[in-house]
Amino acid sequence: MIDYQERPSESGRKPGTLRVLVVDDNEASALTLMWAVESWGDEVRACHDGRTALELAREFHPDIVLLDIGMPGMDGLEVCAALRADPTTANVKIIAQTGWGDTRMRQRTAEAGFDLHLVKPVNFEVLEDMLSLFRSLPAGG
Template identity: 45%
Template sequence: MASAGACLDRRRGGLGLGLSLVHSLIAMHGGSVEAHSEGPGRGSTFRVRLPLSSAPARSIGRPEPVRPATASREGSLRVLVVEDNRDTADILKQLLALLGHQAEVAYTGPAGLAMGRTLAPDVVLCDLGLPGMDGYALARALRADPATARAYLIAQTGYGHAEDRRRSREARFDLHMTKPIDPIELERVLCSVGARA
């Protein structure tokens, strides 16, 4: 595997985060997911199995009022996802919303810096291979800005060698997470950040 410094280019595809997130979410609900493909260019079939709910069916009548998850959840955080792979970014945003957090997405380094100044996030999930400004430069810029200096910065990358982790520390990231990110581990980290806040 090349180090992050050698190549942060993903023109040949993603890093498999989407399927890993789906698998983890389905497993959390007691289900399973299977993938099958005949080969390159032949498409893929995904089968998701979830157990039926054992809760009794509600009687039909007035619907219960719907409350946003963030309104009633303690420890809700403002999270900025900076990720140039739009599918990955959108999946992470949905996962964060399911966990009860307010999430916003930026697809480039400069957009992440601008959104960070507006959002003043508690946490920034930042890819390292970003267009316009890589994740290392973005982390240094976020640390230098009073609106984002105290945010908990998480590097999310496909590169996990000692040299990659050292570069993340030097850029002042708080944590280095290797893709595909485990949703349960991410939730644990966010709970820890929320408890400290």
């Protein structure tokens, strides 16, 4: 007998799993985050620039975006604003991941529409707790 918790949902995902998009211009950082998220049982995709992030978000339909702030070209603040402006991604949960943890940057990420702010180097226990928080929210919450 298959336990309900192990049965894939209509979308092909097991209940309680998240789709996570990692966006970081540092490929090693993105890969490390990707491995961590996969090890927790979630679906994950990664990319390394803002324009690709917007395209991938529309295709992948993530629940969570882990978004680096200091990227060349389109920075994370601009990407967040574009995600919020697009009806297909407006409600995605967005976590800033940045080396800047000062009060001013936290204020800027909040004003830009980020849900949470995570300072690099990423503490994986804190990240896992953040993702667990989102898993516990009702659908669309």
